[in-house]
Amino acid sequence: LSFTRSLAKVELHAHLNGSVRRSTLASLALAQGLSPDAIIASSQILPGDTRSTSAQFSVFHLAHKCIRGAEVVRRVTREILEDWSEDGVVYAEMRTTPRAHEEVGLSVEGYVQAVLDGFRDHQEGSASSSSSCHARLILSIDRRDGAEVAERTVNLALRHRSQGVIGIDLSGDPTLGQWSNWEPALRRARSEGLKVTIHAGEVPDADEETSQILSFHPDRLGHVCYLSPSNAKKLEETQPKIPLELCLTSNLLVCPQIVPEYSAHHFAKHYAQEHPVALCTDDTAVFGSSLSQEYAIAMQAFGFSREETKRIARDALQASFLDRNDPLWAELERVVGQEMTM
Numbered sequence: 317l318s319f320t321r322s323l324a325k326v327e328l329h330a331h332l333n334g335s336v337r338r339s340t341l342a343s344l345a346l347a348q349g350l351s352p353d354a355i356i357a358s359s360q361i362l363p364g365d366t367r368s369t370s371a372q373f374s375v376f377h378l379a380h381k382c383i384r385g386a387e388v389v390r391r392v393t394r395e396i397l398e399d400w401s402e403d404g405v406v407y408a409e410m411r412t413t414p415r416a417h418e419e420v421g422l423s424v425e426g427y428v429q430a431v432l433d434g435f436r437d438h439q440e441g442s443a444s445s446s447s448s449c450h451a452r453l454i455l456s457i458d459r460r461d462g463a464e465v466a467e468r469t470v471n472l473a474l475r476h477r478s479q480g481v482i483g484i485d486l487s488g489d490p491t492l493g494q495w496s497n498w499e500p501a502l503r504r505a506r507s508e509g510l511k512v513t514i515h516a517g518e519v520p521d522a523d524e525e526t527s528q529i530l531s532f533h534p535d536r537l538g539h540v541c542y543l544s545p546s547n548a549k550k551l552e553e554t555q556p557k558i559p560l561e562l563c564l565t566s567n568l569l570v571c572p573q574i575v576p577e578y579s580a581h582h583f584a585k586h587y588a589q590e591h592p593v594a595l596c597t598d599d600t601a602v603f604g605s606s607l608s609q610e611y612a613i614a615m616q617a618f619g620f621s622r623e624e625t626k627r628i629a630r631d632a633l634q635a636s637f638l639d640r641n642d643p644l645w646a647e648l649e650r651v652v653g654q655e656m657t658m
């Protein structure tokens with residue numbers, strides 16, 4: 317783990333409310349009168365969890381219940397970046413679903429601003445130290461929401477582009493909604509220059525939707541655990557190739573039928589086929605992992621050498637949504653995949 321921690325890494329698939337520092341979540345939950353046991357039970361997915369996909373998604377309720385108001389959103393965002401920075405993450409594309417917290421007067425606009433303020437706080441706080449995690453924001457459309465909210469999310473992203481919003485994601489309970497609800501907003505996002513990433517193939521029986529998503533040709537895809545032979549062919553034949561955001565522990569715990577053990581994870585197959593892949597965490601708090609841990613797991617499960625592991629970090633950077641003309645790009649190209657002194 318010390319090698320993978322020291323490696324300068326890139327995180328491309330991580331949800332804000334699934335990555336909240338555990339001690340902070342516990343103290344916020346205790347302040348709401350919840351018992352520590354209830355906090356642990358309701359905020360994690362552990363090995364052997366046999367709940368349905370929809371029931372597993374209830375783990376996010378605790379974070380949503382406890383993280384209320386601009387100051388709390390700002391604080392947890394800063395802490396997540398501090399934790400990632402400690403873990404050797406030098407660049408991250410964090411994603412979150414804009415939500416109003418009406419009871420405390422926070423609008424969706426205010427929510428996005430609070431996250432961006434958290435980014436700034438981290439950057440300013442780490443200015444004097446050698447390490448900081450540079451962050452960009454992806455706004456998520458939750459599958460439970462319809463076309464109108466999707467359009468509003470794209471508008472929010474466009475309004476905050478100059479502050480570091482770079483893309484749109486589609487996530488949430490994969491058993492809900494239908495692709496046609498969100499496709500028009502996603503097309504508009506793309507035509508306005510935002511990048512688009514989509515969670516796909518998280519449940520069986522979604523082949524038709526996965527095919528539609530592949531035809532849309534998003535800039536990246538998340539998970540793709542369930543992939544029919546015809547969709548696998550379509551994915552391989554699509555040009556340019558769509559990079560995959562792959563989360564070993566998350567997929568092992570949520571899709572054990574497809575990923576019964578780490579060595580069976582589809583990362584190995586796509587990597588061997590030279591399909592662009594990025595190793596990511598998804599929800600560090602929910603799955604009890606970290607990016608350096610996921611890299612260490614990959615080394616062990618797939619027998620990667622140190623040099624191959626460094627290349628995996630550099631491949632993730634190539635799959636990022638960062639503008640190649642952004643001055644940060646040149647800096648990241650220099651450091652990502654190198655061992656840092658921590």
Ligand code: 5GP
Pocket residue numbers: 331332333334376411412413456458486487488489490515518566598599
């Ligand atoms: P938030 O968007 O509130 O910052 O982060 C938590 C939300 O991200 C969840 O409520 C859910 O909508 C989404 N999310 C987190 N992990 C996953 C995942 O593995 N799959 C999907 N489809 N959505 C997820």
